[in-house]
Amino acid sequence: MDMRELIERLTSRHKLGAPIFQRPDLTFVDLTDNDRLRALLVELRDIEGFTHLVLLTAVDWIEEGKFQLTYMLNNRAANQTLGLRVYLERKDPVEFTSIHDIWPTAETYQRELREMFGINFPGSPRVMDEFILEGWTDMPPYRRDFDTLAYSQQTYRDRPGRATNDPRDHMKSKMYPEG
Amino acid sequence: MFSFNPDRSQYPDVGPDGKLEVDLETGKYLKLWHGPNHPGITGNMSVEITVDGDEVVEGKTHVGYLHRGFEKLMERRTFIQVFPIVCRVCVPEPDFNEYCYAAAVEELAGIEVPEQAQWIRTLILEMGRFNSYMMAMGGIAGALGSGVIGQWMTYVRDLMLDRFEEMTGARIYHMFILPGGVRAGLPEGFAGRMEEVLRTAEKYLADVDKVLFTNAVFKKRTKGVGYIDPALFEPYGVTGPNARAGGVAKDLRKDAPYLVYDQLDFEVVTETASDIWARAMVRRRDIDVSISLIRQILAKMPTEGPVMTALPNVLHWKIPRGETYIKGESSRGEYGYYLVTDGSGYPRRVNVRGPSYTHAMALLEHLIPGTNISDIAALMVSLHTYPPEIER
Numbered sequence: 001m002d003m004r005e006l007i008e009r010l011t012s013r014h015k016l017g018a019p020i021f022q023r024p025d026l027t028f029v030d031l032t033d034n035d036r037l038r039a040l041l042v043e044l045r046d047i048e049g050f051t052h053l054v055l056l057t058a059v060d061w062i063e064e065g066k067f068q069l070t071y072m073l074n075n076r077a078a079n080q081t082l083g084l085r086v087y088l089e090r091k092d093p094v095e096f097t098s099i100h101d102i103w104p105t106a107e108t109y110q111r112e113l114r115e116m117f118g119i120n121f122p123g124s125p126r127v128m129d130e131f132i133l134e135g136w137t138d139m140p141p142y143r144r145d146f147d148t149l150a151y152s153q154q155t156y157r158d159r160p161g162r163a164t165n166d167p168r169d170h171m172k173s174k175m176y177p178e179g
Numbered sequence: 180m181f182s183f184n185p186d187r188s189q190y191p192d193v194g195p196d197g198k199l200e201v202d203l204e205t206g207k208y209l210k211l212w213h214g215p216n217h218p219g220i221t222g223n224m225s226v227e228i229t230v231d232g233d234e235v236v237e238g239k240t241h242v243g244y245l246h247r248g249f250e251k252l253m254e255r256r257t258f259i260q261v262f263p264i265v266c267r268v269c270v271p272e273p274d275f276n277e278y279c280y281a282a283a284v285e286e287l288a289g290i291e292v293p294e295q296a297q298w299i300r301t302l303i304l305e306m307g308r309f310n311s312y313m314m315a316m317g318g319i320a321g322a323l324g325s326g327v328i329g330q331w332m333t334y335v336r337d338l339m340l341d342r343f344e345e346m347t348g349a350r351i352y353h354m355f356i357l358p359g360g361v362r363a364g365l366p367e368g369f370a371g372r373m374e375e376v377l378r379t380a381e382k383y384l385a386d387v388d389k390v391l392f393t394n395a396v397f398k399k400r401t402k403g404v405g406y407i408d409p410a411l412f413e414p415y416g417v418t419g420p421n422a423r424a425g426g427v428a429k430d431l432r433k434d435a436p437y438l439v440y441d442q443l444d445f446e447v448v449t450e451t452a453s454d455i456w457a458r459a460m461v462r463r464r465d466i467d468v469s470i471s472l473i474r475q476i477l478a479k480m481p482t483e484g485p486v487m488t489a490l491p492n493v494l495h496w497k498i499p500r501g502e503t504y505i506k507g508e509s510s511r512g513e514y515g516y517y518l519v520t521d522g523s524g525y526p527r528r529v530n531v532r533g534p535s536y537t538h539a540m541a542l543l544e545h546l547i548p549g550t551n552i553s554d555i556a557a558l559m560v561s562l563h564t565y566p567p568e569i570e571r
Contacts, residue, residue: 132243
């Protein structure tokens, strides 16, 4: 399968960005019209042979105010992997179309994204159930603006008798005690 | 042959939201926790099951006992600092993480890996696969009451861990495959000592064939039980031995050869029954493939030349913006790393695609309704799931 030809064919019907041919067997392409996602995925699955959903995950581009969703699809017969990227506005509430009816396994990925990135997929089975974090009330932790250090300092207490040293000063005082 | 024909009229009704309407007040149903502390569970996870008599009507996988937030941790570490973390993502087969991460970094940073390092990487991955299958064989036998197989397999795995220790200095987390190559070449006389381990393994595996695969109890409890319809493989993302047991020869070592697999001679093992027996058998026969591959690698690999490419100053190592996905065939199926970089000295996002993520969640929950409570352990172990890679 020639990926350049495939992207050209798809671009005639869907709004796609410029493709990145990362490796002979790996291509990334942006979908600029988010409403066409389901149509494009079904076409890729049923007509182009990309039957295997490898993964679905998000990347937080906080500087650009966007979430990137990556739908990684694989066509085993042609040994081709296609990373389809979609961008969402980073404004709460963040919601997007669920694809659990196209690939049932997407349900788990969407549950995790809801919990870790706060991206909701209305209609996806058990999407509001807790996946990994029980009783979590803070900001979704995989977002870039979640401060892990501040969270742990506010949530947990230091064990008594614990001291924090600046590494440079500490080493200096140990190695040259006379100054 | 053991057969189980559930009476569907006994099932609870399905509510408008698609969930079963289980009213515990009626006394007809009972909720049980299978795990997280249970001999028939594969590590730190649990299945919440609803039973009607001894028939299971619903099962929900619960994870979260082992979440360490590795993907978040990696975003706060430089590329070389990430490398000691990745192996800890999956405990029983850690080398796959090292390989996938190293290969992803090499691709985005444009680093070439010396040929000898490619062979050593392949050797390590096959040794890791062998170890992982040892645990799987012990697990499936143990789940059906044959604990002695687990002891034999642990012994054989321990011999292989000795070889790992000799080669890398560590038994479980080797931290040997790092971006740019591997840490060192093989020690003197390694091939001979490896051959001894493989011969011992073959002796024990011959015993396993006699004790396990001809055992009437094992046959009755696994044949025809835990059937996965091959039509479910694509919708549920089933890969690896679970798919090969259903007659689909999915094996990335053949489908998308990486490292030096294109220079090695092996067949993809398949079975057709797609039940617990077939999955156990595929793993048993795949051990033979691994043993043969280890022998081939040691015979064919170059022994001269560098094993490591010089890296840039790793303290100030910046990788241009880009993204890639590296995959390989682990002992459980497709294992992959999705790495996104943003031009800084830190990864923007690392996502680990573990095969158990799909097998133990959506697939297991789909398979459980209608099974007998005593088959749950065998069903779960036969999917060969490792919880650490579900929650990372």
